[in-house]
Amino acid sequence: MEVERVQAIASLSKCMGTIPTEFIRAENEQPAITTLHGMVLEVPVIDLCEPDEKKLVRAIDQASREWGIFQLVNHDIPTDLISKLQKVGREFFELPQEEKELYAKPPGYQGVEGYGTKLQKEVEGKKGWVDHLFHKIWPPSAIDYQFWPKTPPSYREANEEYAERLRGVVDKLFESLSLGLGLEGHEMKEAAGGDELNYLMKINYYPPCPRPDLALGVVAHTDMSALTILVPNEVQGLQVFKEGHWYDVKYIPNALIIHIGDQIEILSNGIYKGVLHRTTVNKEMTRMSWPVFLEPPLELETGPISKLVNKENPSKYKTKKYKDYVHCKLNKLPQ
Numbered sequence: 001m002e003v004e005r006v007q008a009i010a011s012l013s014k015c016m017g018t019i020p021t022e023f024i025r026a027e028n029e030q031p032a033i034t035t036l037h038g039m040v041l042e043v044p045v046i047d048l049c050e051p052d053e054k055k056l057v058r059a060i061d062q063a064s065r066e067w068g069i070f071q072l073v074n075h076d077i078p079t080d081l082i083s084k085l086q087k088v089g090r091e092f093f094e095l096p097q098e099e100k101e102l103y104a105k106p107p108g109y110q111g112v113e114g115y116g117t118k119l120q121k122e123v124e125g126k127k128g129w130v131d132h133l134f135h136k137i138w139p140p141s142a143i144d145y146q147f148w149p150k151t152p153p154s155y156r157e158a159n160e161e162y163a164e165r166l167r168g169v170v171d172k173l174f175e176s177l178s179l180g181l182g183l184e185g186h187e188m189k190e191a192a193g194g195d196e197l198n199y200l201m202k203i204n205y206y207p208p209c210p211r212p213d214l215a216l217g218v219v220a221h222t223d224m225s226a227l228t229i230l231v232p233n234e235v236q237g238l239q240v241f242k243e244g245h246w247y248d249v250k251y252i253p254n255a256l257i258i259h260i261g262d263q264i265e266i267l268s269n270g271i272y273k274g275v276l277h278r279t280t281v282n283k284e285m286t287r288m289s290w291p292v293f294l295e296p297p298l299e300l301e302t303g304p305i306s307k308l309v310n311k312e313n314p315s316k317y318k319t320k321k322y323k324d325y326v327h328c329k330l331n332k333l334p335q
């Protein structure tokens with residue numbers, strides 16, 4: 001059966017000025033009713049070039065305890081490279097529909113990679129106003145190039161260069177998180193899979209939506225990954241839940257948005273918190289984002305790091321294979 005892409009639904013909806021009911025969220029989810037505007041709390045912004053190492057570790061530690069999300073500036077990934085990554089991704093989504101379908105998840109295929117429209121089973125059968133493309137970008141042994149667009153031709157180079165540059169940022173983040181918890185610098189990354197840590201690229205494509213007050217892009221969730229490193233385009237849309245309210249995450253050109261995911265929450269025995277977030281959509285403009293999910297290998301067992309478990313802080317999470325964690329989360333089963 002052919003899946004209807006949101007991009008196609010969006011072109012029809014534009015003429016009609018309405019959206020199909022399956023995209024209209026319940027009132028307790030509608031962004032127009034549930035977003036707190038006008039002030040207020042701002043996600044921490046962290047300068048990765050901070051010369052005082054201890055200060056940097058403290059800033060990352062505090063943001064990860066209190067927010068589970070922060071924006072990283074001066075991260076050393078060239079602006080040109082970020083623009084190139086965005087350009088080739090945009091060009092892929094602007095291809096004729098039948099060319100994009102060449103990269104669709106094959107029928108019956110169990111993996112996550114490929115072009116598609118919906119990953120998770122959603123709240124009350126409602127749909128998110130978003131299409132996506134998933135493919136791994138690191139390590140080289142995990143890459144399956146059948147899911148990488150061949151058009152535009154520079155797609156591959158841009159993604160390979162981005163993966164290469166991202167590795168330095170990833171190592172620095174894992175090291176800081178380890179030190180923040182009083183561990184040796186290498187421990188956190190090792191517990192998350194070390195050199196076998198998978199970098200899963202996702203491109204989210206949120207077409208213009210005639211009723212952004214009623215629809216959501218991605219529904220409220222925490223990421224399953226250890227960490228997620230995200231580049232957005234300039235269209236506002238990411239929101240985080242903090243102290244009982246939804247807040248916009250301010251767009252900062254060329255910043256990387258870092259999410260603490262479920263796996264870091266588990267490894268840290270709950271000291272660092274996975275952040276609850278969602279996305280809104282825009283009436284006139286296409287929003288896009290490029291999260292890279294840093295995930296343990298599927299067969300790796302993850303659980304609280306033993307040094308972080310003691311009488312005062314007993315283990316809060318089960319130790320299990322990452323693939324079993326993913327299975328329970330996708331099927332909404334208890335962990």
Ligand SMILES: O=C(O)CCC(=O)C(=O)O
Pocket residue numbers: 202204218223230232237238277278279288289291
């Ligand atoms: O588009 C965004 O800013 C966030 C997307 C997201 O949360 C996700 O794909 O997991």
Ligand SMILES: [Fe+2]
Pocket residue numbers: 221222223277
């Ligand atoms: Fe997410």
